[in-house]
Amino acid sequence: MESTEVQKNSPPALGRAHLSHLPQRPPINLGFQDLSYTVSNGKVSKLILRGINGEFRSGQLTAILGPSGAGKSTLLNILAGYRVNGASGLITTNGETRDLKLFRKLSRYIMQDDLLQPLITVQEAMTIAADLKLGNDINKETKTIIVEEIIHLLRLSKARNTSTERLSGGERKRLSIALELLNNPPVIFLDEPTTGLDDVASSTCVSLLKRVARGGRTVICSLHTPSARIFSVFDHVYVVADGKCAYQGTSGGVIPFLKELHLPCPKTYNPADFIIEVSSGEYGSHTDKMVTAIDNGRSQRWRNYAIEDVYEDVDLEELNTGVIERHNYTYESTPCQQFSVLLRRMFLQTFRNRGYLWLRVGLHAFLGVTVGALFSQMGYDASKALFNFGFCYASIIAMLYTAMMPVLLAFPSEVLLVKREYFNRWYGLKPYYGALVVSRIPATIFFCLIYLAFAYPMTSQPMELSRVSMFVATCILVALISESMGTLISSMLSVVNSMFVGPVAAVPMMLLAVYGIGSGDEAPPLIWRLARSCSFMRYGLEGLIMAVYGPPREDLICPEEVDYCEYKNVKYFVRLMGMADVSIPVVFSMLVFMLLAMNFGAYYLLRQRLSPNYAFRAIKVIGRFVKSKISFTV
Numbered sequence: 001m002e003s004t005e006v007q008k009n010s011p012p013a014l015g016r017a018h019l020s021h022l023p024q025r026p027p028i029n030l031g032f033q034d035l036s037y038t039v040s041n042g043k044v045s046k047l048i049l050r051g052i053n054g055e056f057r058s059g060q061l062t063a064i065l066g067p068s069g070a071g072k073s074t075l076l077n078i079l080a081g082y083r084v085n086g087a088s089g090l091i092t093t094n095g096e097t098r099d100l101k102l103f104r105k106l107s108r109y110i111m112q113d114d115l116l117q118p119l120i121t122v123q124e125a126m127t128i129a130a131d132l133k134l135g136n137d138i139n140k141e142t143k144t145i146i147v148e149e150i151i152h153l154l155r156l157s158k159a160r161n162t163s164t165e166r167l168s169g170g171e172r173k174r175l176s177i178a179l180e181l182l183n184n185p186p187v188i189f190l191d192e193p194t195t196g197l198d199d200v201a202s203s204t205c206v207s208l209l210k211r212v213a214r215g216g217r218t219v220i221c222s223l224h225t226p227s228a229r230i231f232s233v234f235d236h237v238y239v240v241a242d243g244k245c246a247y248q249g250t251s252g253g254v255i256p257f258l259k260e261l262h263l264p265c266p267k268t269y270n271p272a273d274f275i276i277e278v279s280s281g282e283y284g285s286h287t288d289k290m291v292t293a294i295d296n297g298r299s300q301r302w303r304n305y306a307i308e309d310v311y312e313d314v315d316l317e318e319l320n321t322g323v324i325e326r327h328n329y330t331y332e333s334t335p336c337q338q339f340s341v342l343l344r345r346m347f348l349q350t351f352r353n354r355g356y357l358w359l360r361v362g363l364h365a366f367l368g369v370t371v372g373a374l375f376s377q378m379g380y381d382a383s384k385a386l387f388n389f390g391f392c393y394a395s396i397i398a399m400l401y402t403a404m405m406p407v408l409l410a411f412p413s414e415v416l417l418v419k420r421e422y423f424n425r426w427y428g429l430k431p432y433y434g435a436l437v438v439s440r441i442p443a444t445i446f447f448c449l450i451y452l453a454f455a456y457p458m459t460s461q462p463m464e465l466s467r468v469s470m471f472v473a474t475c476i477l478v479a480l481i482s483e484s485m486g487t488l489i490s491s492m493l494s495v496v497n498s499m500f501v502g503p504v505a506a507v508p509m510m511l512l513a514v515y516g517i518g519s520g521d522e523a524p525p526l527i528w529r530l531a532r533s534c535s536f537m538r539y540g541l542e543g544l545i546m547a548v549y550g551p552p553r554e555d556l557i558c559p560e561e562v563d564y565c566e567y568k569n570v571k572y573f574v575r576l577m578g579m580a581d582v583s584i585p586v587v588f589s590m591l592v593f594m595l596l597a598m599n600f601g602a603y604y605l606l607r608q609r610l611s612p613n614y615a616f617r618a619i620k621v622i623g624r625f626v627k628s629k630i631s632f633t634v
């Protein structure tokens with residue numbers, strides 16, 4: 001109903017005016033002078049950008065071209081503020097020194113790899129992004145109109161109900177751009193937006209970017225080798241060669257520029273290919289000549305050469321009023337709104353992943369039945385008390401692995417997505433992390449219950465409500481802590497490293513949980529007692545033993561065929577396990593404390609991964625230095 005209304009409202013012709021409902025932003029001209037960038041990998045430093053200059057203007061579509069390894073991505077990363085350390089020189093916005101913090105709020109960076117949230121449709125992705133990025137100041141109807149305008153502009157109407165993982169390469173690229181257009185950023189950086197697209201898709205994508213630029217935005221793309229047709233669409237071309245500026249001006253100015261340097265472009269040749277080949281040294285070393293002719297980017301001589309497309313009609317003032325400082329670039333939505341939108345998105349993705357959900361249901365049921373069968377009816381059997389202890393131990397190990405492993409597998413990829421959204425200021429990290437934790441709780445509880453629904457009755461554990469609740473609560477807490485431990489580990493590591501570190505880090509936890517058990521009242525040495533108090537598995541095990549054997553419990557039943565049952569008396573058994581002094585409130589307090597500590601740790605590491613503080617940057621530098629010292633050249 002709503003969408004038909006919007007379609008009726010949406011203007012038939014597409015153009016700049018279509019984005020009329022977007023929040024207004026001031027135009028930004030981005031300049032840089034004597035920009036250099038050095039990377040140091042411990043042993044040697046490498047100068048990648050060498051004192052280059054340039055200006056990228058509002059309303060124009062700019063291409064950064066150059067041979068492979070020339071420094072295009074580096075320049076883009078530095079201008080976007082994605083890389084800061086090692087850069088020197090002056091970067092300006094509208095003639096004033098760039099305030100990086102403010103600039104980050106103004107600009108959006110669309111990376112090459114088109115990371116998109118899975119399991120949601122294009123329409124849902126746009127609506128969720130609009131809720132996050134446009135906040136409550138804009139009403140629902142206006143948000144719908146904005147979403148429709150952008151969907152039309154980027155020609156995504158046909159794919160609106162397609163899930164993001166089923167989109168074609170071109171559609172993914174256009175959706176990435178559409179998502180970032182929602183709050184009308186004045187500066188948009190795109191790292192190789194045409195990579196992986198065929199000629200037609202590349203051409204469509206670049207034409208759309210030009211229309212976006214015409215709306216008063218500064219659009220800057222790094223490109224590899226554009227076709228002649230695509231090349232001619234760009235208003236401004238900036239060629240990087242060996243870290244220096246080899247040309248800056250219009251695309252039409254390339255041939256005369258090279259002709260002046262006695263480098264005539266063959267008639268049938270693509271000027272983009274030709275200038276890249278010349279600057280990569282294929283026709284001899286002409287780079288220095290080009291750099292001198294363009295004064296390493298200072299010369300504006302070719303800036304307006306043969307401009308065919310007159311865009312004075314674009315009323316930038318009308319669309320973009322005010323100066324940067326007058327705009328409020330804090331998050332458009334409150335942390336509570338961000339939390340609720342993100343939670344909605346996470347629940348939607350969880351429920352959509354039906355196959356995976358059923359797999360987990362099946363695996364937990366299988367595990368419950370297997371463990372239940374292995375320890376069948378041992379709960380009241382005095383001759384099998386030690387085995388029943390084994391059941392409790394097996395249960396916390398099952399909770400550890402079933403909760404931690406999925407996180408270790410999925411979270412490293414999720415971090416890359418979060419990095420993109422966080423860098424482009426969709427939301428703050430606190431609402432994101434809060435939503436992440438809350439969204440996982442129902443599934444974790446549900447899977448725990450499936451396991452216990454089989455394992456607990458099959459092993460004939462006591463059916464008193466208080467004991468059942470305590471057993472269930474302990475298992476759930478252990479699963480939640482394990483999940484947070486998975487997040488903590490995988491927030492900093494790749495999938496491969498997480499999958500190695502996670503299980504290895506769990507081993508000491510498991511060993512410490514049972515260290516010294518069986519020695520009765522005799523306490524282990526202080527150091528081991530301290531180490532044991534760091535293991536959440538220990539408290540988990542104590543919680544489960546107290547749930548099944550804690551006082552008041554009558555003696556266990558000694559089967560007739562057994563002559564003597566040493567552990568008939570539950571109190572004696574508990575004392576022998578070294579758990580006579582275990583206090584249930586302490587066990588639960590420690591589990592809750594460890595859950596909080598693990599989550600704070602995971603949040604802190606995630607924050608450092610996304611925006612490292614000085615200490616973490618120093619650790620990274622030291623790490624790289626150590627790595628370079630211990631690396632051997634074969």
Ligand SMILES: Nc1ncnc2c1ncn2[C@@H]1O[C@H](COP(=O)(O)OP(=O)(O)OP(=O)(O)O)[C@@H](O)[C@H]1O
Binds near residue numbers: 039068075224
């Ligand atoms: N952290 C780093 N350590 C060492 N060298 C680096 C680092 N980052 C970039 N470089 C080097 O800097 C040069 C420029 O890299 P950059 O990625 O900017 O090139 P590019 O022009 O985008 O290349 P391509 O078109 O192949 O992507 C390359 O030679 C690259 O090896």
